[in-house]
Amino acid sequence: MRAIRDRVRLGRQLAGRWAVGPLAVRTLLLLAGLTTLGLAMPSRLLLGRFTVFLVAGAVVVAMAPRGRLVSVLLLIAGFGWMASTILFDDRVVMWRLVGLAMAMYLVHTLAALASVLPYDAVLPPGVVAGWLLRAAVTLVVSAGLGIFAMVEAPLVVGPVYLLASVGGVAVVGALAWVLTRGVRR
Amino acid sequence: MGTAGGGIPPLPVFDTADLADLAEAAGPAWSATKALGRAVLVCCVLLLAAVLTGRYDLVVLAVPFAVGTAISLARRPEEVPVVEVAAIDPRFPEGGQVTAAVCVASSDRVRLDLVVVRLMMARWVRLRFGDRPYAATVARRATAEIPLRGRAVRWGRHALGPTVVHAVASDGLLISDALVAPELWLKVYPVIEPFAADEAMPRAAGLVGFHRSRKPGEGGELAGVRPFGPGDRLRRIDWRVSLRSRQLHVVSTLSDRDAEVALLLDVLHDAGRSGGIDGACSVLDTTVRAAAGIAEHYLQRGDRVSMLGNGVPARRVRAGSGRRQYLTILEWLMEVAPTGADASGAVLNPQLISPNALVIVLTPLLDPRSAQMLAALARSGRFVVAVDTFGAETPARGSGKWAEAANQFWRLERANVIDQLREHGVPVVAWAGSGSLDRVLQDVTRMAAAPKAAGR
Numbered sequence: 001m002r003a004i005r006d007r008v009r010l011g012r013q014l015a016g017r018w019a020v021g022p023l024a025v026r027t028l029l030l031l032a033g034l035t036t037l038g039l040a041m042p043s044r045l046l047l048g049r050f051t052v053f054l055v056a057g058a059v060v061v062a063m064a065p066r067g068r069l070v071s072v073l074l075l076i077a078g079f080g081w082m083a084s085t086i087l088f089d090d091r092v093v094m095w096r097l098v099g100l101a102m103a104m105y106l107v108h109t110l111a112a113l114a115s116v117l118p119y120d121a122v123l124p125p126g127v128v129a130g131w132l133l134r135a136a137v138t139l140v141v142s143a144g145l146g147i148f149a150m151v152e153a154p155l156v157v158g159p160v161y162l163l164a165s166v167g168g169v170a171v172v173g174a175l176a177w178v179l180t181r182g183v184r185r
Numbered sequence: 186m187g188t189a190g191g192g193i194p195p196l197p198v199f200d201t202a203d204l205a206d207l208a209e210a211a212g213p214a215w216s217a218t219k220a221l222g223r224a225v226l227v228c229c230v231l232l233l234a235a236v237l238t239g240r241y242d243l244v245v246l247a248v249p250f251a252v253g254t255a256i257s258l259a260r261r262p263e264e265v266p267v268v269e270v271a272a273i274d275p276r277f278p279e280g281g282q283v284t285a286a287v288c289v290a291s292s293d294r295v296r297l298d299l300v301v302v303r304l305m306m307a308r309w310v311r312l313r314f315g316d317r318p319y320a321a322t323v324a325r326r327a328t329a330e331i332p333l334r335g336r337a338v339r340w341g342r343h344a345l346g347p348t349v350v351h352a353v354a355s356d357g358l359l360i361s362d363a364l365v366a367p368e369l370w371l372k373v374y375p376v377i378e379p380f381a382a383d384e385a386m387p388r389a390a391g392l393v394g395f396h397r398s399r400k401p402g403e404g405g406e407l408a409g410v411r412p413f414g415p416g417d418r419l420r421r422i423d424w425r426v427s428l429r430s431r432q433l434h435v436v437s438t439l440s441d442r443d444a445e446v447a448l449l450l451d452v453l454h455d456a457g458r459s460g461g462i463d464g465a466c467s468v469l470d471t472t473v474r475a476a477a478g479i480a481e482h483y484l485q486r487g488d489r490v491s492m493l494g495n496g497v498p499a500r501r502v503r504a505g506s507g508r509r510q511y512l513t514i515l516e517w518l519m520e521v522a523p524t525g526a527d528a529s530g531a532v533l534n535p536q537l538i539s540p541n542a543l544v545i546v547l548t549p550l551l552d553p554r555s556a557q558m559l560a561a562l563a564r565s566g567r568f569v570v571a572v573d574t575f576g577a578e579t580p581a582r583g584s585g586k587w588a589e590a591a592n593q594f595w596r597l598e599r600a601n602v603i604d605q606l607r608e609h610g611v612p613v614v615a616w617a618g619s620g621s622l623d624r625v626l627q628d629v630t631r632m633a634a635a636p637k638a639a640g641r
Contacts, residue, residue: 078230104246109356117320118301118303126322134356135253145252
């Protein structure tokens with residue numbers, strides 16, 4: 001009983017220390033997580049009991065952005081998108097696809113910010129604004145590339161499918177190597 | 186200086202442990218965060234799924250991760266910033282404003298997206314944002330200053346820091362090792378309690394000074410008019426009296442003399458809970474502030490003031506006068522701390538104090554050794570005044586059934602000790618600020634002027 005009381009007191013103290021800036025970042029992360037799951041999951045599942053799990057997942061990610069749950073949420077979103085378009089016959093709509101890609105990246109970059117930002121930090125507004133501005137640049141470039149890929153890809157893929165697959169795997173490997181090389185010393 | 190064989194000396198061979206030590210000695214560096222691993226993982230999994238299933242839309246989902254990571258890592262820093270805590274002036278009185286800043290200087294070509302600054306601080310330093318961490322950005326080849334504003338609410342030396350900084354770059358994909366800046370020491374001078382005393386001084390020492398003596402001599406204080414005698418200076422002739430009496434008369438004056446005041450601080454124990462400049466005073470607070478006030482008063486009058494502590498080891502400021510001595514005493518007072526109950530040999534040697542000095546002992550009389558010390562000083566012929574720094578509002582200890590009775594017994598015993606000291610010729614007065622010693626000083630002066638019944 002005493003341990004519970006101590007935990008309650010500790011929780012109150014922690015709650016009293018929350019600062020506005022980090023709370024705003026976590027709120028944005030929560031909204032991005034909800035948007036990601038909302039766009040990724042099949043529309044028929046969104047109206048049922050399944051919604052509670054999705055909201056709970058987004059809340060947990062917003063509360064604990066340092067763990068592996070962010071990766072899990074992003075992968076669930078990716079496979080949820082595949083499930084909705086393959087198993088539930090949802091149509092691949094451009095706005096939904098691009099919106100999902102943007103929301104997934106926002107989850108990733110806001111989780112990166114929230115994980116290094118203490119919950120009680122004194123945060124000037126320029127820090128978050130600059131962070132979101134850089135994310136916006138990335139999203140604009142990515143949206144352009146994504147739309148181009150969706151429009152142009154069906155024209156070149158077909159007879160050369162096997163070749164494209166092998167080349168794609170090679171590109172994946174090369175990309176992973178390039179990305180990880182950047183941090184090796 | 187060549188080698189023994191005259192050839193090229195062999196190159197040192199490092200194993201991996203040596204290289205790790207060298208890397209550690211090279212200082213902090215950058216390392217990848219979980220976000221970088223996440224970006225690579227999600228991107229690769231989506232691309233692999235796209236290749237295996239032939240779905241172009243999965244490539245679209247993977248593109249932001251690839252593009253974002255590439256753009257972020259293109260802005261990869263190579264050097265870690267330098268951190269320092271600085272203040273315009275780290276010296277100020279109690280309750281004064283702290284104006285310091287944490288400076289994070291980056292010489293890198295890329296901007297640091299975020300620096301998180303955490304600093305430890307002493308209990309008596311109250312910053313505007315408390316002990317919260319601070320976040321900021323650092324532009325390329327620039328210095329970010331994070332202002333630290335607040336108050337220092339109690340005298341003493343207080344540490345601001347050490348400061349630990351983590352720098353974040355490449356949109357959270359890279360984070361630096363902990364950058365540590367040493368603490369900045371703030372010197373907080375005690376606020377001087379108002380104090381003023383009568384001119385009476387039991388035994389003046391030098392030939393010049395502020396205090397009038399009882400001996401005639403060259404001074405400014407008028408003693409009377411007397412007939413001219415051999416050795417009198419012509420400028421001392423009082424022409425008005427001389428014309429009236431038709432005989433030369435001179436104005437006689439009393440000589441001006443200085444005195445030495447020895448302030449003895451009983452720092453064996455502290456009692457009460459200090460609330461800083463805005464709250465209640467502990468015994469040590471009263472002692473230090475009163476000592477500063479008394480020292481300032483006598484130094485302003487041109488006297489020599491020395492200061493001693495009866496702790497272990499005994500600390501002392503030699504007698505001196507002037508502004509420099511006052512600053513030395515303030516610095517000395519900042520280091521005052523209770524010595525503890527186990528300071529077994531903490532009885533002051535009376536030989537350390539000049540025989541002519543007026544000894545003002547600031548003591549809470551909580552320890553029998555304090556009363557022994559006062560008695561020893563009185564026996565050695567010093568003019569001793571005990572100032573009781575144990576305030577009436579100091580809370581009683583204990584909360585049990587018998588606590589009140591025990592406290593009453595303890596107070597009775599203490600009052601008994603004070604009465605015994607008075608019987609032995611040691612006046613004990615409670616500290617009450619301005620003018621609290623006047624009456625006692627007059628008594629001591631009268632006692633000093635009285636003829637002695639027997640030699641000491």
